[in-house]
Amino acid sequence: MKLHEYQSKALLRQYGIPVPDSEVVEGVDAAVVAAANLAEKGYTRFAVKAQVHAGGRGKGGGIKLADSPNEAGELTGAMLGSQLVTPQTGPEGVPIRKVLIEGGADIANELYLGITIDRSKKRPVIIASTEGGIEIEEVAANEPEKIHNEWIKPGWGLETFEAAGVAYALELEGKTHRAAIPIIRKLAEMFVDLSASLVEINPLIVTDDGNVVALDAKINIDDNVLFRRPDLEAMRDHSEEDELEIAAAEHSLSYISLEGTVGCMVNGAGLAMATMDEILLAGGTPANFLDVGGGASVERVAAAFQILMQAPALNSVLINIFGGIVRCDRVAKGIIEALQTVEVTTPVTVRLQGTNAEEGRKLLQESSLEFIVAATLDEAARKAVEAGR
């Protein structure tokens, strides 16, 4: 789950990591008031920052600077309700619903500080670079020697000397070095406390007077931890997510909207991806990724079908079930039940294999509904693509 910048900064503040004063607003008047409040605190410039989940906001015009509260209001007015197009959003962009009004900082130096999980070392890793303010992937590709890593030991956390090492790698000295150590340690502590999958401060700035401040912040939370963290779940912004994906999540289904025409319902993420790949090989395009998952009940499969039917360009449906933890008879019951409640306007190709597959096929055959039946994955993909033409 992605958090907005303003949510991420609120968390940083809780951990004592310095961030500029700021306020999130949803209207022009509120923006002017927020900037005026910042002016009273001594700020003379005001950043107006679109709060969307997509990255690359600066490149898309989602971050602007104002010299007065009124200008901050004008910039806010132009942003709110408009579509922000960044390298990460696609051509249609994403709507801006909230902006952050933030006190402008004097930047002497821009650094990068992030933490993610190193999958091959099986522990969190700190990523630090003197090259802040640009995408870290770019630094990794062009100047890998400018990236410093420090791994966090499971159960121990980050030691002071390790944080000091990171701060030296950032080429910090004296007062600034001393200021950075607790920031790096607190960030490591926060990563573990939140069960984050990513925390990223880019840029982490050194101000003209030698202070260290998080100018931007991005936090992603491990979806698997939300069941025990209602406080974090409450920070979810549904308006930033795909409607069908939200509906799917409510039924514990894993669904991703795509732009093709052949709808897929598959059990298992790997097989679902392979089914999409096979549709491409057969000359078609997948309309979605949909994993009905383990322990699929009749209700879940029926819900999956209802979601599938809402894909805009759908002309065919391919159901591919290889029974292991999901029993094919359960899936067959779900398909039959769903087709009694959902209006299906496209041909449905079904392939069942594995645990209780025979019982499942029998249930489908004994129903009064029409199915195209296939034995293998490539045959199923070919038939589904043909049926849609």
Added chain:
Amino acid sequence: MSILVDADSRVLVQGITGTEGSFHTRQCIDYGTKVVAGVTPGKGGQTFDDTVPVFNTVAEAQTETDADVSLIFVPPMFAADAIKEAAAAGVRLALCITEGIPALDMVEALAYCLDRGTRVIGPNCPGVISPGKCKAGIMPGFVHEQGIVGVISRSGTLTYEAVDQLTRVGLGQSTSVGIGGDPVNGTSFRDCLEMFAEDEETKGVVLIGEIGGSAEEEAAEYLADDYPLPVVAFIAGRSAPPGKRMGHAGAIIAGGKGTADEKMRVLSEAGATVVESPSVIGDAMTEILGGD
């Protein structure tokens, strides 16, 4: 021979009385697996299906039955603790089926298991089967057949596809290992490749990877160094868009890294036969090893 589990493996099931745990325990017993104990806290003293004694703790179960493999069906909230409990009790191999365990819980559990010498497979995996000897997992037993191909996969159902084909072409499987779809897991492709290289029964390996992470790239690096067995590889997710998690917590193309095309390229350069469709895995292996 085979790897990880064989006819002598003594399996205990953590979460044996749950819906999935009980269903799959029965399937394992029907297959011929020696399921010697079950563990469900609070249900110690009961007997599962009149045959398998149930204990409150893994320590008790292990002491009483000498189990060396644990099959774990515990819900995500308690699963990392269940893995640690298996390791603390001295179980050699912990197979965790559970999906949805927080990655940092696994980071801690795996560090704990490493200290105690317990190998973890998974989580979010179908388990391990050495056909004809032992099925310790949720895979449908009947698609498998004892044979000469080792199978390693991050997926569940996609593995059954490959296995089904290997059975149909008459090659069968020595052992099929589902290493799981999570970003942090106990056993890697590379670990399994090493074990298969040492196994006399295994004459070839099928590797089924997917987008995300660098486990396939690490496997390729290892394969390039004169790996003794032929490898057929398939990578799922060529059609997946970047930045989207494709079901598996670990299946995401991030920052341009972990794409299917890149993984296919490095595996191919390392000498593996990379196939574009999972439908031809069986045929590709037959071409290399010769069929019946």
